[in-house]
Amino acid sequence: MSPDKQDLDAFRREVRAWFEKNRPADPGFLLPQSFMEVGTDEQFYFLRDWQRKVYDAGYLGMAWPKEYGGGGKSQTLQDIATREMVRQKVPFMTNTIGLNWAGPLILNMGSEDQKNAYIKGILNAEDIWCQGFSEPDNGSDLGNAQLRAEPDGKEFVLNGSKIWTSLGKHAKYMILLARTNLAATNKYEGLSFFLIPMKIAGIDVVPIRKLTGEFGFNQTFFADARISESCLIGQEGGGWQVAMATLAFERGAVGGQAGGHSMMSKEVSEVVRLARAAQRNGHPAIEDPVIRDRLVQLIMEERSLALNSARARIKPLVAERPGSIDMSSKLAGSEYQRRLNQFALSLQGANAAYYVGDKNAYERGQWQRSYFNSFSATIGGGTSEIQHNIIGERVLGLPKS
Amino acid sequence: MWDADQRPVIKFSDEQEQLLGVATNFARDKFPLDRARKRIAASEDLDRSVWEEMVSLGWLGIAIPEEFGGSGLGLAEVVTVVEPLGRHLAGTPLVSTTLVAQAILVAGTPAQKGVWLPKICQGAIAALALVEPHGDWNLKHLTVQARPEGDRLVLSGIKTFVTDALSAELVLVSVALANAQALVLLDKAALGAAVIEREVVIDETRRSYRIKFDGVSVATTNLLQPSLSAAALKQIDEAACLLLSAEMCGGASGVIDTVVDYLKTRKQFGRLIGSYQALKHPVVDALLMLDAARSHLYYAAGIFGDPIEGELAVRMAKALAGDALTFASDRAIQFHGGFGFTYDCDAQLYRRRAIWCEAQHGDAAHQRRKLADMMLDLQT
Numbered sequence: 001m002s003p004d005k006q007d008l009d010a011f012r013r014e015v016r017a018w019f020e021k022n023r024p025a026d027p028g029f030l031l032p033q034s035f036m037e038v039g040t041d042e043q044f045y046f047l048r049d050w051q052r053k054v055y056d057a058g059y060l061g062m063a064w065p066k067e068y069g070g071g072g073k074s075q076t077l078q079d080i081a082t083r084e085m086v087r088q089k090v091p092f093m094t095n096t097i098g099l100n101w102a103g104p105l106i107l108n109m110g111s112e113d114q115k116n117a118y119i120k121g122i123l124n125a126e127d128i129w130c131q132g133f134s135e136p137d138n139g140s141d142l143g144n145a146q147l148r149a150e151p152d153g154k155e156f157v158l159n160g161s162k163i164w165t166s167l168g169k170h171a172k173y174m175i176l177l178a179r180t181n182l183a184a185t186n187k188y189e190g191l192s193f194f195l196i197p198m199k200i201a202g203i204d205v206v207p208i209r210k211l212t213g214e215f216g217f218n219q220t221f222f223a224d225a226r227i228s229e230s231c232l233i234g235q236e237g238g239g240w241q242v243a244m245a246t247l248a249f250e251r252g253a254v255g256g257q258a259g260g261h262s263m264m265s266k267e268v269s270e271v272v273r274l275a276r277a278a279q280r281n282g283h284p285a286i287e288d289p290v291i292r293d294r295l296v297q298l299i300m301e302e303r304s305l306a307l308n309s310a311r312a313r314i315k316p317l318v319a320e321r322p323g324s325i326d327m328s329s330k331l332a333g334s335e336y337q338r339r340l341n342q343f344a345l346s347l348q349g350a351n352a353a354y355y356v357g358d359k360n361a362y363e364r365g366q367w368q369r370s371y372f373n374s375f376s377a378t379i380g381g382g383t384s385e386i387q388h389n390i391i392g393e394r395v396l397g398l399p400k401s
Numbered sequence: 402m403w404d405a406d407q408r409p410v411i412k413f414s415d416e417q418e419q420l421l422g423v424a425t426n427f428a429r430d431k432f433p434l435d436r437a438r439k440r441i442a443a444s445e446d447l448d449r450s451v452w453e454e455m456v457s458l459g460w461l462g463i464a465i466p467e468e469f470g471g472s473g474l475g476l477a478e479v480v481t482v483v484e485p486l487g488r489h490l491a492g493t494p495l496v497s498t499t500l501v502a503q504a505i506l507v508a509g510t511p512a513q514k515g516v517w518l519p520k521i522c523q524g525a526i527a528a529l530a531l532v533e534p535h536g537d538w539n540l541k542h543l544t545v546q547a548r549p550e551g552d553r554l555v556l557s558g559i560k561t562f563v564t565d566a567l568s569a570e571l572v573l574v575s576v577a578l579a580n581a582q583a584l585v586l587l588d589k590a591a592l593g594a595a596v597i598e599r600e601v602v603i604d605e606t607r608r609s610y611r612i613k614f615d616g617v618s619v620a621t622t623n624l625l626q627p628s629l630s631a632a633a634l635k636q637i638d639e640a641a642c643l644l645l646s647a648e649m650c651g652g653a654s655g656v657i658d659t660v661v662d663y664l665k666t667r668k669q670f671g672r673l674i675g676s677y678q679a680l681k682h683p684v685v686d687a688l689l690m691l692d693a694a695r696s697h698l699y700y701a702a703g704i705f706g707d708p709i710e711g712e713l714a715v716r717m718a719k720a721l722a723g724d725a726l727t728f729a730s731d732r733a734i735q736f737h738g739g740f741g742f743t744y745d746c747d748a749q750l751y752r753r754r755a756i757w758c759e760a761q762h763g764d765a766a767h768q769r770r771k772l773a774d775m776m777l778d779l780q781t
Binding site: 008009012083087272286289292293295296297299300301303304306307308309310311314316317320321324325328331332385388389391392395396397398399400401 | 405407408409410411413417418421422654657661664665672673675676677678681682684685686688689692693695696697699700717720721766769770772773776777
């Protein structure tokens with residue numbers, strides 16, 4: 001039963017009002033823009049509390065089954081709530097991996113026990129999740145993961161390391177891709193997928209300092225860490241298929257996520273505002289013809305992203321090269337963010353040289369930081385260069401590189 | 402334009418879908434690239450048989466009201482025909498004739514509408530005489546004069562880039578009349594006294610002429626309503642941006658296919674050259690530019706005529722489609738290697754089309770300049 005338009009409008013008004021009333025006040029420190037940037041405890045607890053508040057109000061996991069802690073309502077309502085969060089620029093939902101990747105995976109492929117054990121904690125942010133995919137020597141080549149999970153009776157013994165573990169310090173669980181069979185005929189068949197506890201003997205989380213000078217990422221070391229065979233999700237040896245299903249959730253190619261936004265992107269309107277404030281030759285920078293031209297290019301580019309999504313919903317207008325827009329949205333969006341942030345720095349003139357921590361830095365140095373952090377999206381989830389290969393090969397049919 | 406969550410919406414009608422399908426097949430069947438080369442070499446200005454087919458499909462009357470013999474649809478539907486034609490580098494008077502019809506619809510007298518619009522629906526070719534030797538894209542920068550003499554107007558001055566002037570039954574000329582801009586309709590008889598010279602132009606699928614109007618005179622009844630001539634010029638400019646964007650998006654798609662075919666078949670150093678990232682990645686960039694331009698194109702088509710947003714949208718579409726076709730065709734020449742340097746390689750045909758379309762009604766930088774003035778000076 002889908003709600004009618006009147007119900008939807010009423011719901012939209014309700015959500016709008018709730019977020020207007022309950023949005024958190026400025027915490028007095030710079031908030032991260034995504035779960036990958038949570039570097040301090042004060043940031044983490046602030047965000048965890050906020051996610052719980054949104055969940056308690058009923059605006060997260062609305063379409064997940066009621067028996068596991070979800071709202072049991074329609075996806076349409078969740079989509080409305082999510083878009084309102086984006087629109088009002090409230091802080092993002094910090095348990096991103098749980099809400100968007102692990103959660104839908106468990107609901108799709110997990111056992112009854114796993115659903116009962118994990119879903120509610122994902123939604124109320126009690127149980128933070130992290131991801132163990134990339135390894136120091138296997139960044140873009142995920143299928144080559146080497147972390148060893150050696151079967152030993154009813155247990156597996158983990159040895160090796162995973163890298164870029166966001167929220168690793170706070171995580172209670174990890175989704176883990178590991179090698180269970182060294183003798184498999186090809187590299188993919190030797191992989192299995194696990195839902196593992198983080199707070200056990202043999203697992204050590206070591207922070208990695210980012211290019212921003214802050215923390216947020218970790219390297220996770222495994223030394224004879226023992227997990228139960230009940231941690232498996234999917235078949236032993238079927239880990240690659242589970243990983244691909246997880247990536248489909250991660251890239252938004254498949255629905256089923258709990259909702260809520262996971263990232264607070266910069267918008268060109270903020271840069272236009274900056275251009276009015278910044279000075280060039282004693283005048284507002286926005287009067288400079290070169291700066292105006294760049295601003296217009298960025299405005300058009302931002303609009304392109306939204307219009308591409310709109311066109312992707314019209315079948316006859318994507319028939320020529322199906323999948324082109326969906327497959328390129330990460331590349332287009334992340335590169336746009338990088339360029340936008342870079343331009344925002346140059347607008348600041350001499351003050352571009354300030355950094356987070358100086359009281360004279362424009363807007364607490366958020367642009368300097370967000371420029372550096374924008375590389376997390378042009379590198380993570382398959383670098384822009386890998387994205388070019390994927391699009392060239394799958395959309396245009398070019399030969400493999 | 403925007404849904405309840407403030408996301409932009411592209412309006413796309415059933416008629417657009419239907420026309421896009423028909424035109425895609427038509428363009429593929431009637432305009433294979435060897436046809437474009439035959440067109441270039443042909444001595445006649447126009448391929449009458451294809452033109453008649455386009456007329457019988459009703460394409461000249463798509464955006465003309467039914468009372469004048471058209472289908473009563475809009476320019477959004479014309480876009481779906483122009484885009485596939487652009488993909489195959491068709492050189493036809495469809496766009497210029499449509500633009501003249503648009504001007505008559507906006508500013509024509511009832512008599513002018515009654516005479517010319519039905520004729521256009523039935524295939525009369527119309528040409529636009531807007532550009533002058535100074536090359537300024539500002540359509541209000543006019544040196545061609547119309548001087549009243551009794552109930553007649555005497556013209557003087559030169560217009561350039563009048564496509565299909567010799568095939569046209571009607572030429573719409575922009576003139577300065579008593580220090581204001583005006584638009585005059587000239588039929589074949591009135592053109593008799595003009596000196597019409599063929600131009601050598603970069604897009605060889607076009608037939609373009611330079612017209613010297615000295616000594617031409619017409620009855621003042623051929624003047625479009627003076628109070629509406631500014632609105633008509635605006636309509637021509639915005640409709641041209643829209644239709645040229647369609648033509649360029651089509652062209653970008655065509656040239657991407659051309660270069661991809663080559664990258665999939667040409668081997669060097671024992672490898673298909675499309676496997677080299679130095680070639681693969683820029684072609685993907687061209688595809689992304691096309692995808693963005695095409696999204697802007699259909700958005701602009703759906704809201705054409707909206708007071709401010711409509712103009713913003715067509716200028717963005719033209720800027721992005723121009724950049725997309727320019728980049729894609731420039732790289733296509735380069736990626737064909739030595740063959741790309743020859744006249745036989747099709748990449749140059751698209752590059753020439755890109756330069757032609759960019760030169761019409763303002764290139765990407767010109768559009769961005771206009772957009773900056775429209776968007777950045779509003780204090781918010």
